[in-house]
Amino acid sequence: MQIALVSDVHGNRHAFNAVLDDIATTDAAEIWCLGDLVGYGAEPDACVELARDNTTICLAGNHDLAVTGALSLEEFSRGAEIAARWTRDVMEEDNIAWLRRLLPLDVDRSVGLYHASPRDPIWEYVLSALLAELCLDVQSHRICIVGHSHVALSFVRREGELATGEPRRAGDELDLSQGEWLLNPGSVGQPRDTDPRAAWLLLDLDRRNGAWRRVKYDVKGAQAAIRAARLPDSLAERLSYGQ
Numbered sequence: 001m002q003i004a005l006v007s008d009v010h011g012n013r014h015a016f017n018a019v020l021d022d023i024a025t026t027d028a029a030e031i032w033c034l035g036d037l038v039g040y041g042a043e044p045d046a047c048v049e050l051a052r053d054n055t056t057i058c059l060a061g062n063h064d065l066a067v068t069g070a071l072s073l074e075e076f077s078r079g080a081e082i083a084a085r086w087t088r089d090v091m092e093e094d095n096i097a098w099l100r101r102l103l104p105l106d107v108d109r110s111v112g113l114y115h116a117s118p119r120d121p122i123w124e125y126v127l128s129a130l131l132a133e134l135c136l137d138v139q140s141h142r143i144c145i146v147g148h149s150h151v152a153l154s155f156v157r158r159e160g161e162l163a164t165g166e167p168r169r170a171g172d173e174l175d176l177s178q179g180e181w182l183l184n185p186g187s188v189g190q191p192r193d194t195d196p197r198a199a200w201l202l203l204d205l206d207r208r209n210g211a212w213r214r215v216k217y218d219v220k221g222a223q224a225a226i227r228a229a230r231l232p233d234s235l236a237e238r239l240s241y242g243q
């Protein structure tokens, strides 16, 4: 079975629609979302509704948990905090209730799913081989998928070796049949790896193969929505640069 993995949509309906359209051109049988549907972007309700209608599995990210009130805003950066308060104020109660049912991990599948990391499903950013090594030590699945950092990447530890990591670009494909892996699809709605295109990962659970994909979307439309909502302008600007 092929699975489309998406993460960190962040209220960017334009990017999410473009990714869903791209997924529809593949053989993906299910869509699994690693969390952070809301926060930063201006269309949180639309993104929650798209996730509700299209995903089989959906995790909660730190921004989702902040909006439901499960997590305090103290650890958030200023921009993230402003956006989380705005999101909480504008969202439909039904959609907040739907977010409230989500968990930041799902370990009942053939691959482990975490919003952030196997050590800390809510907060830890796995951006170095050293951290990946510590995660690989604790994870019970041979292959785990994480989001949260908004950077498309892969870490691998082969028999008798230390973990190594690499950023993943559009079109990269990896054979995952050997070794222990930690994969990040990258972010749908706010990529931070200098490629502004929306990111997702096509994972073939039978062939044990992963393909990283990027899709162009209407960045200007997403920026206009952020400005119309009077959210901080930096949240619009960064979408142009993939930062």
Ligand code: ZN
Pocket: 008, 010, 036, 061, 063, 148, 149, 150
């Ligand atoms: Zn995020």
